[in-house]
Structures are given as C-alpha cells and as structure tokens.
Amino acid sequence: MLENIKDIICSFVDVEHDSITADSKLTADLGLCSMDLAMLSSEIENEFGVVLSPKVFATVKTVGAIAEYIEQQK
Amino acid sequence: MKQSSVPSVKELLNEGAAKFGSATFIKYIENGQIKEKSFIQIRDDSECVCRLIRHGNNKKINIAVIGKTSYEYLVFCSGVLSSGNVFVPFSPEISVDEAAELFERADIEMLFFEEAFADRAAELSAAFPELKSVCFSQADEIYAKYSADSEYSSLSDIEEDKEQCAIIIYTSGTTGVKKGVMLSMNALVGNIMYREYCTDIFNEGVVALSVLPMYHTFCFSGDYIKNLKDGLQVCLNGEFRDIAENLKRFQPKVIRIVPMIAQSLLGKIKILLRRNPSLTPRQAAEEVYGKNIKWLISGGAYLSPELVVEYDKLGIFLRQGYGMTEAGCRISVPDDGVAFESVGRIIDLCEVRTLNGEIQVKTPTVMMGYYKMPEETKEMFTEDGWLKTGDIGYVTEDNQLFITGRVKNLIILSSGENVSPEAIERKFSSVELVEEVLVYGEGNKLIAEFYPNAEYAQANGINNIEQELERIVDSLNETAKSSHLISEVRVRDIPFEKTGPGKIKRYETKI
Missing domain, CATH: 3.40.50.980 (Rossmann fold)
Structure with a gap:
C-alpha cells in the first residue's frame, strides 16, 4: 500500500519514488501545498475506497501515517 | 457617472431563457452522473x-x-x-x-x-x-x-427597485470584525456590464469550470451572473479536491481561479513533461487541463509574473484582475494585451486615482455602505468621495493597473483566502504557556510564532516547549476552519517588537 501512496504523491511533487519514505512529511519534506493535499485526498479515496477528508491532514502528516489511516478505515 | x-x-x-432557451447553462455531478x-x-x-x-x-x-x-x-x-x-x-x-x-x-x-x-x-x-x-x-x-x-x-x-440593497456580503476586516457590504441590484449586475476586450471567451456555449466558492463576490459575479448574461455553459466543480477529474470530464475553455490552483496544476504538468519527454508543453497542459483550455482568470491574491510566463509557454493565458467587494467586485480585468505584472486594465465604469500611493476608486457600482456600520463606512471613503482600496499601486497610460503593496494587516494567502490574524491569535489568550503570539502568512501557509511564558513552563515541568505548543496548535486545528489551519509553529527567545503599548509590530506577509 505504501508503494501505491508514493506513486500517487509522485504525480503531485517532482521527487523520485525511492526518495520517499514512510517518515517523509507531506508538507515540510515533500512540499505538498493545501491544494495538493485536497487533490491527494480525492485520489486516495478513488484508489483505496476509503473516505479521506482533506482536514485529516491536520493530524496525518507523513506518508506512513496515511497508510495507517487507510488501514484503520478499512 | x-x-x-x-x-x-x-x-x-x-433574457437568458429567451435567448439561449433549452441550451445547457449549468452542469454538475450528482451520484456519479452528469446532470x-x-x-x-x-x-x-x-x-x-x-x-x-x-x-x-x-x-x-x-x-x-x-x-x-x-x-x-x-x-x-x-x-x-x-x-x-x-x-x-x-x-x-x-x-x-x-x-x-x-x-x-x-x-x-x-x-x-x-x-x-x-x-x-x-x-x-x-x-x-x-x-x-x-x-x-x-x-x-x-x-x-x-x-x-x-x-x-x-x-x-x-x-x-434596483437602487435598493439586494445583497449583503460579509468580508473579513482588518480588525477581525466582519463587515456587511451592501450592494444594490444596479451595483451587483452593473459591475458585469463593462466593455469586454476578450472577444473570444465570453460567448454563447463556451465551457467554463467553476471552482471557487460562490459566496465570494469574485466567483458569484463572474462564474454565475456574468456567465448567465453571456450564455456560457458553467460546469460546477463541486468539491475542490475533484478538480483534476472534472478538468478531464468537462474540458473547459475558461476557469476563474486563485494563484494556488494554477501553481499546483503547473506542478503536475511539469512532472508529466519530465517523465514523458516526447510530449510538447501544450500536450502536457491538455493532459491536465483538457483539450480546450485557453484562459485562466486569476483573482483574490497576488499572482507571480513567473507563473504567468510559465503558462504562456503552455498556450494558456493566465492573467489577473483586481477588485474588491466594496467596489461591486471588479476594478480592472485582464485581456490578452496586458503586461505580466499588471492586475489588468481598468474597466470603463471605473475611475482610478492614486493618492499618497494608495489606489482610490470612483464607480457607479460602489457599495451603499457597510450594513449598520456608518463609522466604518465613512472610513472607507475620502472626503471627496473616493473609495480607499488600502492597496498601493499605479496606473499606466494605457490604463493598466499595477499593485505594489498592501496597506492592510489582513493576511491574504496565495490561495486567495483572507485570514484575520487577530481572530486566530485570540484563541491563545487563555493558554498560559503563551506569553505573546503573532500569526502571519507565508505563501499559502499560516505560521504561528510564539514567545512562551518560560516561568510557567518551568513551574509545570514542560521541558520541550515547542512540542507542547505544537500539541496545543494541533488541538486547535482540529476544530478550525480549513483556511485557519496553522501549518507551522515557531518559538522565539525574546519578546516581539512593539509599535505601542502591548501592540506587536506585524511582519509583512510573504507571498
């Protein structure tokens, strides 16, 4: 699942897939803005079939935390 | 005038019903289907x-x-x-x-x-x-x-009676108290009746995607009232986050946006170009925006000329307009002849002058005043009746307007959202760990900078002050509006510089 999330993130920010880790911070490390996060939430919903409001990113701040959140929602 | x-x-x-009849005016998604x-x-x-x-x-x-x-x-x-x-x-x-x-x-x-x-x-x-x-x-x-x-x-x-108040729009004021801008029907509709220079955009059947919130004047006046007059087809984006999907679905020719949207989608185009070297810039742009995209009209926040240049390379006119609800909305609008740094050409309804550098306006679409706030209304006008915009700038001979700074305290994020820092700062007034706080914007982020109460921290065994402040901010963020989310916490060792008794000197917002 982490790999799929990294793939999606790579369509928003120009970073190498392999340079993204579970600990990468979405805003501070990867540079995603609130607009990116909004679109990311939509793509994650489509990919994993879970409801993910952009507001979740106030507390879900890393790539690994997204994976954990999806697991909890499933 | x-x-x-x-x-x-x-x-x-x-008039729309008589002229455009059963042609589609509004398109939207309901339960996965286009309506x-x-x-x-x-x-x-x-x-x-x-x-x-x-x-x-x-x-x-x-x-x-x-x-x-x-x-x-x-x-x-x-x-x-x-x-x-x-x-x-x-x-x-x-x-x-x-x-x-x-x-x-x-x-x-x-x-x-x-x-x-x-x-x-x-x-x-x-x-x-x-x-x-x-x-x-x-x-x-x-x-x-x-x-x-x-x-x-x-x-x-x-x-x-078109002279009577038709709409009251509450806007964030610099003092944090919202003020209700009263516009007559003549002002609300009159503001779209300017002479249009973009002759190939605002025509019958042209597809526009509406992505901004309609409770904002820029969107309601443009995406709804103006498009109704001109006979465009308006596709409603619905949730902000569905924009990528809706661009492909509706293939718009024109979109009213805020700079952050253009910046974010440009990022996607650049990634596509880097990973697919055989694509031309225009092809990559069409992958993201759809095949028909031609115009992006920006408003609500500063648009960097660099971004305009990048979009020109994609065959997309990204230009900005300028206005304020108090003026009925538009003061200047873009056309394809304006300079990259300009905020558009002053519309033929408006007269603009600069006094001590401040842009001041006279227009028949000016507000009737702030609802039940005569003092605040008076403060918005000069003695000879010009509306004070609070922005610094100049006008060129060919009627282009340039804004060089803001005289307001208000934080205007690059998303176009207006945030009153005082309103957020007040939330920390009962937090004993916080001695002083200043909220300001950088790009599209809100930063909260604290001067903590070190004595309180010591007395209560708080060793990591920054971590504790982050925890407090996270908890406030949970109930905050999305435009009021604090993205970063900064801690300082010395008190803030003051402009007067207890009044912290504000930083200039960095956009």
Missing part, C-alpha cells in the same frame, strides 16, 4: 423559490443562503434576488457561534441551507425562534408547489 438600463438578476434570467440544467430551467426554478419567499410575506427581509456551490445553491440565491429581498451569503464552513453573531447583526429572518448544514440550522432555529428555514433538499416539493401554473404564479410578478 451613472449607468443606464442595468438589468436585474430576474431580468437576466428571463444538466438549461437557461429556461434555472429561470423557472428560481421563480418557484421567489414565490415561496413571497407567499405570506410582503415586507422586505434579509435572507441567508448557506451551502457549497450546487445547482440548488444558485437557484435559491436567484430566487432571493428575484424576490425583491436581500440575499446574504455565508460560507458553508461557518460555525454556529459565528452564524448566530452574524445573523443577529444582519437581521436575518429566513435561512436557506444545504443538507450538510442541517444540524447547525437546527441550533440556529433554536436560538432564533422567529427564523424561517428551508433546506435545499425540499427543492423538488417547492418546484412542484410553486410552479408557473400553480395558484401562486402571480407572486413572482413584482416591480423591482
């Missing part, structure tokens, strides 16, 4: 809402409409505007407390709301027992009961 023969929204709806509504349909549905309002109600009242952009939202707004009453839009994110305060101040007597607001509407009804409220979900019943062949049909036959 006075404009002659400005139509009302009701007349625009009738279409014609110019005739929206006119007829709006008339039903108008009759509902006037059924048993003869006096002029102020009516709040709360909802995300949807077909029903537009119908209820139009119904209010066609009924001779006053339309008062609010953000769908508004809290019960803020709504209660503003309802009181705005003398709201009736409320139309989307289903997501139902719980808050119930609380407001309890607080205001006289408030009549109607949910958008009752729309079909209203259309059936108040149709043109019903016993109520004559209720929509009214004589309009």
Whole structure:
C-alpha cells in the first residue's frame, strides 16, 4: 500500500519514488501545498475506497501515517 | 457617472431563457452522473423559490443562503434576488457561534441551507425562534408547489427597485470584525456590464469550470451572473479536491481561479513533461487541463509574473484582475494585451486615482455602505468621495493597473483566502504557556510564532516547549476552519517588537 501512496504523491511533487519514505512529511519534506493535499485526498479515496477528508491532514502528516489511516478505515 | 438600463438578476434570467432557451447553462455531478440544467430551467426554478419567499410575506427581509456551490445553491440565491429581498451569503464552513453573531447583526429572518448544514440550522432555529428555514433538499416539493401554473404564479410578478440593497456580503476586516457590504441590484449586475476586450471567451456555449466558492463576490459575479448574461455553459466543480477529474470530464475553455490552483496544476504538468519527454508543453497542459483550455482568470491574491510566463509557454493565458467587494467586485480585468505584472486594465465604469500611493476608486457600482456600520463606512471613503482600496499601486497610460503593496494587516494567502490574524491569535489568550503570539502568512501557509511564558513552563515541568505548543496548535486545528489551519509553529527567545503599548509590530506577509 505504501508503494501505491508514493506513486500517487509522485504525480503531485517532482521527487523520485525511492526518495520517499514512510517518515517523509507531506508538507515540510515533500512540499505538498493545501491544494495538493485536497487533490491527494480525492485520489486516495478513488484508489483505496476509503473516505479521506482533506482536514485529516491536520493530524496525518507523513506518508506512513496515511497508510495507517487507510488501514484503520478499512 | 451613472449607468443606464442595468438589468436585474430576474431580468437576466428571463433574457437568458429567451435567448439561449433549452441550451445547457449549468452542469454538475450528482451520484456519479452528469446532470444538466438549461437557461429556461434555472429561470423557472428560481421563480418557484421567489414565490415561496413571497407567499405570506410582503415586507422586505434579509435572507441567508448557506451551502457549497450546487445547482440548488444558485437557484435559491436567484430566487432571493428575484424576490425583491436581500440575499446574504455565508460560507458553508461557518460555525454556529459565528452564524448566530452574524445573523443577529444582519437581521436575518429566513435561512436557506444545504443538507450538510442541517444540524447547525437546527441550533440556529433554536436560538432564533422567529427564523424561517428551508433546506435545499425540499427543492423538488417547492418546484412542484410553486410552479408557473400553480395558484401562486402571480407572486413572482413584482416591480423591482434596483437602487435598493439586494445583497449583503460579509468580508473579513482588518480588525477581525466582519463587515456587511451592501450592494444594490444596479451595483451587483452593473459591475458585469463593462466593455469586454476578450472577444473570444465570453460567448454563447463556451465551457467554463467553476471552482471557487460562490459566496465570494469574485466567483458569484463572474462564474454565475456574468456567465448567465453571456450564455456560457458553467460546469460546477463541486468539491475542490475533484478538480483534476472534472478538468478531464468537462474540458473547459475558461476557469476563474486563485494563484494556488494554477501553481499546483503547473506542478503536475511539469512532472508529466519530465517523465514523458516526447510530449510538447501544450500536450502536457491538455493532459491536465483538457483539450480546450485557453484562459485562466486569476483573482483574490497576488499572482507571480513567473507563473504567468510559465503558462504562456503552455498556450494558456493566465492573467489577473483586481477588485474588491466594496467596489461591486471588479476594478480592472485582464485581456490578452496586458503586461505580466499588471492586475489588468481598468474597466470603463471605473475611475482610478492614486493618492499618497494608495489606489482610490470612483464607480457607479460602489457599495451603499457597510450594513449598520456608518463609522466604518465613512472610513472607507475620502472626503471627496473616493473609495480607499488600502492597496498601493499605479496606473499606466494605457490604463493598466499595477499593485505594489498592501496597506492592510489582513493576511491574504496565495490561495486567495483572507485570514484575520487577530481572530486566530485570540484563541491563545487563555493558554498560559503563551506569553505573546503573532500569526502571519507565508505563501499559502499560516505560521504561528510564539514567545512562551518560560516561568510557567518551568513551574509545570514542560521541558520541550515547542512540542507542547505544537500539541496545543494541533488541538486547535482540529476544530478550525480549513483556511485557519496553522501549518507551522515557531518559538522565539525574546519578546516581539512593539509599535505601542502591548501592540506587536506585524511582519509583512510573504507571498
């Protein structure tokens, strides 16, 4: 699942897939803005079939935390 | 200067129905399916809402409409505007407390709301027992009961006074107190009746995607009223985050945006180009924006010339306009001949002068004043009647306007959202660990910088002050509006510089 999330993130920010880790911070490390996060939430919903409001990113701040959140929602 | 023969929204709806008839005006997604509504349909549905309002109600009242952009939202707004009453839009994110305060101040007597607001509407009804409220979900019943062949049909036959207040729009003030800008029908519609230089955009059948919130003047005036007049097809984006999918689905030619959207989507285009070297820049742009994209009209926040240049390379005109609700919306609009750094050409309705560097405006579409705030209204005008914009800039010989700075405290994020820092700072007033706090914007982020109370920290065993402040901010973020989320916490060792007793000197917002 982490790999799929990294793939999606790579369509928003120009970073190498392999340079993204579970600990990468979405805003501070990867540079995603609130607009990116909004679109990311939509793509994650489509990919994993879970409801993910952009507001979740106030507390879900890393790539690994997204994976954990999806697991909890499933 | 006075404009002659400005139509009302009701007349625009009738003209649209007569001129463009059953052509699609509004497109939107419902349960995964594309729905279409014609110019005739929206006119007829709006008339039903108008009759509902006037059924048993003869006096002029102020009516709040709360909802995300949807077909029903537009119908209820139009119904209010066609009924001779006053339309008062609010953000769908508004809290019960803020709504209660503003309802009181705005003398709201009736409320139309989307289903997501139902719980808050119930609380407001309890607080205001006289408030009549109607949910958008009752729309079909209203259309059936108040149709043109019903016993109520004559209720929509009214004589309009276009000089009277038609809309009150609450805007964030520099003091943190929201002010209700009153516009007459003549000002609301008159502001779109300027001479247009973009001759290939605002034409019948051209597809526009509407992504910004309709409770903002820039969007309501442009994406709805102007497009209704010009006969465009308006596709409603719905949720902000679905924009990538809707660009592919609707293939728009023109979009009104804020700079952050352009910046974010440019990022996607650049990634596509880097990973697919065989694509031309235009092809990559069309992958993201759809094949028809030609114009992006930016407003609400500073647009960097670098971004404009990048979009030119993609065959997309990204240009910005400038205005303020107090001026009826537009002061200048872009055309394809304006300089990258310009905020557009001053519209033929407006006169602009600069006094001590400040842009000041005279226009027939100027506000009637702030609702029940005569002192604040007076402060907005010079003694000789010019509207003070609070922005610094200059005008060139060919009537292009350039803005070089802001004299306001207000944080304007690159997303176009206005944030009153005082309102956020006040939330920390009861936090004992916080001695002083300053909230400011950098790009599209809000930063909270703290000077902590070291004594309190020591007395209470708080070793990692930054971590504790982050925890406090996270907890405040959980209940904050999305535009008020603090992205970063900074801690300083020395108190802030002051401009007067207890008044922290503000930083200039870095955009």
